[in-house]
Amino acid sequence: MVTLIEDVPATMQVVYQRPESLSCVSTHYCPGCTHGIAHRLLAEALDELGLRDRTILVAPVGCSVFAYNYFEVDGCEAAHGRAPAMATGLKRVQPDRIVVTYQGDGDLVSIGAAEILHAAARGENITTIFVNNAVYGMTGGQMAPTTLLGQKTTSSPFGRNVSSSGYPIRMSELLSQLDGTAYIVRRSLHDVAHIRKAKKAIVTALKAQMHGLGFSMVELLSSCPTNWGIPADQALNWIAENMLPYYPVGDYKVHPEVTTL
Amino acid sequence: MSRTLLKGNVAIAEAAVRAGLQAYFGYPITPQTELLEYLASRMVELDRVFLQAESEVAAINMVYGAACSGVRAMTSSSSPGFSLMQEGLSYIAASDVPCVVVDVMRGGPGLGNIQPSQADYFQVTRSAGHGDYHPIVLAPASVQEAIDFTTLAFELAERYRHLVILAADGQIGQMMEPAELPPMQSARETRPEWALSGANGRKKNVITSLHMQPEDEEAFNQKIQRRLAKIRQVEQRSVEYWTNDAELLVIGYGTAGRIAYTAVERAREMGMKVGLLRPQTLWPFPEERISELADEIQSCLVVEMNAGQMIEDVRLATSGQVPIEFFGRMGGMIPMPDEILNAIEASYARITRPVAHHANGVRG
Amino acid sequence: MTSGTISIDQERCKGCGLCPIVCPQHVIKIAEDQLNTKGYHPAQLIDPEHACTGCAICSLICPDVCITVFREPHRARMAAVPELSKEVI
Numbered sequence: 226m227v228t229l230i231e232d233v234p235a236t237m238q239v240v241y242q243r244p245e246s247l248s249c250v251s252t253h254y255c256p257g258c259t260h261g262i263a264h265r266l267l268a269e270a271l272d273e274l275g276l277r278d279r280t281i282l283v284a285p286v287g288c289s290v291f292a293y294n295y296f297e298v299d300g301c302e303a304a305h306g307r308a309p310a311m312a313t314g315l316k317r318v319q320p321d322r323i324v325v326t327y328q329g330d331g332d333l334v335s336i337g338a339a340e341i342l343h344a345a346a347r348g349e350n351i352t353t354i355f356v357n358n359a360v361y362g363m364t365g366g367q368m369a370p371t372t373l374l375g376q377k378t379t380s381s382p383f384g385r386n387v388s389s390s391g392y393p394i395r396m397s398e399l400l401s402q403l404d405g406t407a408y409i410v411r412r413s414l415h416d417v418a419h420i421r422k423a424k425k426a427i428v429t430a431l432k433a434q435m436h437g438l439g440f441s442m443v444e445l446l447s448s449c450p451t452n453w454g455i456p457a458d459q460a461l462n463w464i465a466e467n468m469l470p471y472y473p474v475g476d477y478k479v480h481p482e483v484t485t486l
Numbered sequence: 487m488s489r490t491l492l493k494g495n496v497a498i499a500e501a502a503v504r505a506g507l508q509a510y511f512g513y514p515i516t517p518q519t520e521l522l523e524y525l526a527s528r529m530v531e532l533d534r535v536f537l538q539a540e541s542e543v544a545a546i547n548m549v550y551g552a553a554c555s556g557v558r559a560m561t562s563s564s565s566p567g568f569s570l571m572q573e574g575l576s577y578i579a580a581s582d583v584p585c586v587v588v589d590v591m592r593g594g595p596g597l598g599n600i601q602p603s604q605a606d607y608f609q610v611t612r613s614a615g616h617g618d619y620h621p622i623v624l625a626p627a628s629v630q631e632a633i634d635f636t637t638l639a640f641e642l643a644e645r646y647r648h649l650v651i652l653a654a655d656g657q658i659g660q661m662m663e664p665a666e667l668p669p670m671q672s673a674r675e676t677r678p679e680w681a682l683s684g685a686n687g688r689k690k691n692v693i694t695s696l697h698m699q700p701e702d703e704e705a706f707n708q709k710i711q712r713r714l715a716k717i718r719q720v721e722q723r724s725v726e727y728w729t730n731d732a733e734l735l736v737i738g739y740g741t742a743g744r745i746a747y748t749a750v751e752r753a754r755e756m757g758m759k760v761g762l763l764r765p766q767t768l769w770p771f772p773e774e775r776i777s778e779l780a781d782e783i784q785s786c787l788v789v790e791m792n793a794g795q796m797i798e799d800v801r802l803a804t805s806g807q808v809p810i811e812f813f814g815r816m817g818g819m820i821p822m823p824d825e826i827l828n829a830i831e832a833s834y835a836r837i838t839r840p841v842a843h844h845a846n847g848v849r850g
Numbered sequence: 851m852t853s854g855t856i857s858i859d860q861e862r863c864k865g866c867g868l869c870p871i872v873c874p875q876h877v878i879k880i881a882e883d884q885l886n887t888k889g890y891h892p893a894q895l896i897d898p899e900h901a902c903t904g905c906a907i908c909s910l911i912c913p914d915v916c917i918t919v920f921r922e923p924h925r926a927r928m929a930a931v932p933e934l935s936k937e938v939i
Contacts, residue, residue, distance in 0.1 A: 230857045230918060237855065237920035241906045247915060254913065256890065257866030261913025279684035283551070284694075293692045299682040301554050302694035304577050307547035310539065314551025314559070315682065317535045318509050322684050340547070343540040417872055417910045450866075457866040 244268040246277045248295050257457020259414040259447040260288055263356055264295050266420070267325070270427045271298065274435065280323040281315050283308040285337075287329035288362040306337025309344035312351045323434060324351045330371040331361040334396050338370075341400065341442075348405025348439035352430045355396065358447040359468060366452025370394045373471055378452070393471060397444045401477035407439035409478040413446035415464035419474065432486040439480065446472055489664040494654065495520035497629045497665055498562070498588055501636035503528055506671045508557035509535035511548035515567040516600040517656040518590035522562065534673065542567040546574030546587070553583040554693045556681025558640055558673070562588035564656070565598065565606050568614075575649060576615025580695035580706070582680075584643035586636070587621075588652045590659035593818030601818020602656030602741055607795035610653045611769040619710050621649040622717060623768040626658055627744040630665040631766070637668055642721065646713055653768060655791060657741045657820065717770055724765045724772035726779075728754055732761025734834050735779055737800055738789035739765045742814075742821060746789045749826035758834050768796070773803035780804040784837045789826055790814045811836075854904015854921035860884070860892035863916045869893050869908040875901040878908060892916075 243249065247268035254260045271277050277298055284292035286305035293300025303311040308326035316324040333341050333355050344351065360378050361367040367380035371393050375384040385393075401409040408430050412423035423445055430441035446468050448460035455463060492500075499521045502510070510529055512522040522538065529536035535552065539545035545561045552559035563571060568589045578585045591606045593599035614621045622642050626632040632654055639650040677683055682691050697703035727747065729735065738746040743764035753760040763779065765772050780786070786808050788797040794812045801810055813829035815821045856878075863886065870878045870893065877897035886892045893916070895902065904921030 233855055233857060233920050236922060237904075238923055239918060240854070240904055240921045241909045241917070241919040243915045243918070251862050252914060256864035256913075257868055258913055261915070262911070265913075265915050278686040281682045281684060290696060293694065297685065297690055299685050299691045300694075301551075301581075301682055301692065302577075302696050303550075304547060304573050307543065307550075307574070310544040310547035311551035311554075313537070313544075314509065314511065314548035314553075315555055316551075317537060317548075318552045318555040318557050318559075319683060339540055340544050343544065417907050420910050457868055458871050461868070 244272045246271040246297050248297055250294055252295055253291060254288065255451040257448065257450045257460065258288070259358070259445070260356060262414045262420060263354060263445050263447065264292070266424045266427050267327070267354055268296060269424060270431055273428065274431055276323045276431060279321070280325060283312045283315070283324065283326040285326070285328040285332035287332045289327055289329060289356065290363065292327045306332050306335070307340055308332065309337065309340040309349065309351070309353065313344055313347070313349050316349060316351050320350070323431065325354065326351060327354045328356070329362065330355070330357040330359065331369045334370040334394050341396070342403070345400045345440045345442070346403045346405050348407070350434055350437055350439060352434045353442040354427065355442055355444040356447045357444055357472065358449040360449050360452050362449050362452055366449065373467055395472060397442065397477045400442060405439050406441070406478045407480040408433040408441040408483045410476045411444040411446070411472060411474050413464060413469065413474050415446065415448065415461040429483060429486060433480065433483050436482065436486065438482055446474070489666045491662055492629050492665050493520060493662045494629045494632050494659045495590065496524045497633050497667070498636050498652065498654070499524040499528065500667055501633040502560055502586070502640070503532065504668050504670045505637050505640045506558050506673045507534065507560055508673050509549070509552035509559040510561065511537050511539050511545040511552070511559075512561050513539050513542045513545050513563065513567060515542070515564045517592055517602070517659050518562050518564045518588065521588065521659070542570040543574065546571035549585060550574055550578050550581070550583070553578065553585045554581070554682045556677035556683070558584075560586045560588065562590065564590045564592045565594050565603070568606065568609065572613070572615040574615075575621070576617050577695045579615060579619045579621065579649045580617060581693050582647040583693065584640070584647050585649050586639045586643050586652065587649065588654070591653060591655045599818050600656065602660075602820060603791050603816070603818050604655050604740060604742060605792040605795070605816065606653070607768065607790070607792060610651050611771070614649070614651060618707055620714055620769045621651045622646070622721065622770070623651045623653050625653050625739040625766060625768050627740050627764060628665070629658070629661065629663045632658055633665055633667060635766070646717060648713065648717070655740050656818070721767060722770045722772045722774055723767040724763055724775055726763040726775070727761060729761035729763060729779055731759050732782070733759040733784045733837055734761070734787060734830065735783045736760060736762045736787045736789060736830065737765070737776065737796070738762070739768060739796065742789045742791050745821055745823055746826050748823040749830055752823065752827050753830045753834070758830065760830055760834065765796070771799040771803065773799065776800060776803040777805070780807040783808055784839070785833055786810045787829060787833045788812050789821065789829070791819075791821065792816060853900045854902050854919065855897065856895055856902060856908060856920070857918045858893050858895060859916040860894070861886050862914050863890060863892040864888070864914055865890035865892055866913060868911045868913070869917065872907050872911045874905060874907060875903065877902050
């Protein structure tokens with residue numbers, strides 16, 4: 226039995242539908258990939274704060290390279306790792322626009338580490354949505370700086386080991402040390418309760434930008450069913466069992482004024 | 487307007503400001519840093535955007551962001567820094583956004599040194615980033631030209647929505663000489679309709695250099711090639727001296743071209759029929775004019791501050807009609823007029839003049 | 851028990867199987883007997899007893915925003931973002 230919208234009893238009201246800031250285009254993400262959830266939360270936040278028509282999205286290179294196709298906002302494509310720099314150029318010239326970078330862990334923690342660090346240190350008034358799924362997704366699941374110790378990937382086939390590739394980087398904790406930051410938190414998308422919290426964090430981060438309080442970033446622990454080689458639901462469990470211990474969810478920097486928003 | 491004593495880097499910076507530069511992102515590197523230092527105060531005074539980035543890689547991507555906002559944006563660097571910018575330049579060139587980049591070239595390769603050089607000719611004209619495209623490249627030979635070409639660079643960048651590089655060698659950046667600055671243009675209020683500013687009451691704008699489908703990518707490339715063909719047809723620029731009866735044509739740009747002028751002048755005084763052509767655009771290379779002159783001259787001497795790079799374009803333009811000889815200095819060495827004069831004399835002596843015709847037209 | 855329902859865009863659905871797992875009423879199944887044009891088995895509401903309360907948890911977990919949620923008016927409020935209904939609206 227398929228309930229088509231027109232079959233719904235007239236008395237019923239819509240309580241949830243696709244946010245206006247999200248395009249109706251179907252995404253290219255793999256089934257169960259939490260990029261889709263992250264996109265939806267950002268779009269919901271933009272709708273609720275009425276920011277859609279003054280937002281500029283900077284997409285990265287990675288699985289979310291097509292992010293600008295999925296949002297009904299002005300968008301552009303940054304070179305791999307350079308979204309914070311491109312966003313800086315956009316924001317400095319148009320300080321009243323909302324500029325959001327959407328980046329994966331390979332993009333942000335690896336090649337773009339300098340750019341994100343300096344954008345944060347400058348207190349650049351932009352918001353970064355940082356999707357951490359512990360691998361390079363688009364290129365087929367290679368080891369990233371966020372890959373966990375022992376985690377097998379296509380470029381750490383024997384499992385990541387400290388002697389050759391060191392320790393995974395906790396970027397939220399790192400950036401929270403920089404005074405230019407206003408709101409640096411880590412959330413997760415591995416279950417509904419955490420998804421609700423992630424949504425609120427994204428709303429808060431955007432509010433921080435709206436009030437010019439400095440750099441804001443929400444790190445979202447995410448799944449990569451295809452490259453982890455496990456079904457979508459087990460991938461969410463994998464986050465809880467393996468990623469949460471190393472990447473604790475929490476608020477790592479909250480500017481006093483952010484709490485009043 | 488009156489002439490004032492200006493340092494090249496400062497002149498370029500002020501010319502950009504007067505051209506309505508709205509955002510500058512740069513990074514310190516000799517021999518262009520005075521340009522950045524000047525703008526550090528000047529742009530702030532005018533309430534425009536100035537930011538020293540954490541690297542040239544970041545700087546060019548900040549420029550890219552600003553350019554996507556539809557404002558006049560610029561960065562400047564020198565050879566090693568320019569190398570770091572190449573990926574960003576390629577993205578910019580593949581996004582149809584106007585952009586101006588100043589490259590004050592220095593001795594290379596590698597860390598090289600800070601002396602003036604022209605060893606980045608290939609880099610700026612052919613490989614300013616991956617992919618099939620050429621930036622427009624302007625080559626000033628004086629502080630005045632550096633000013634004029636900065637103004638021109640912004641006009642060309644917007645006319646073609648293309649990347650324009652002002653390729654000056656270290657000397658042009660560092661020297662001081664009297665020059666006249668243009669009047670101040672106001673920074674434009676309106677933004678082009680393609681600019682990213684928030685989809686307020688309009689369809690969203692997207693600026694990307696990504697075209698996954700090869701058919702789309704090829705179509706996009708064909709569009710760039712059509713634009714390049716038009717630029718090549720219309721924007722070739724050079725100046726020439728004593729070319730009406732020249733037997734030997736000296737070709738040199740920037741500082742090399744300027745010093746060659748003195749040598750050619752002396753050669754003329756010594757009775758040699760020598761002319762000088764100084765390319766002002768390195769891309770599009772002034773191949774038309776050189777090809778015309780190739781019909782009249784007997785030989786060509788290319789003078790560069792590198793191991794010989796522009797010489798290849800001269801060969802292409804003359805397509806074997808005349809012998810091409812070369813004189814160059816490398817590593818930041820600046821050729822002296824008498825060195826160039828010696829080369830001129832040697833080339834001139836090697837010219838085999840057509841022997842006077844016998845009565846029956848047989849050449850002796 | 852208030853009743854609600856959902857409408858699943860079966861063309862957009864990639865059959866990831868997350869919504870059946872989280873649905874408190876267990877009224878969503880993957881339609882193994884159907885294929886959408888992308889070749890996925892889409893999710894399907896099977897709710898003969900009208901157990902669905904319109905809680906919208908399925909729409910929270912759906913990565914492809916395939917689910918529109920409906921609810922009877924007297925409890926109809928922005929279910930998906932209850933905390934927001936207090937703050938913003």
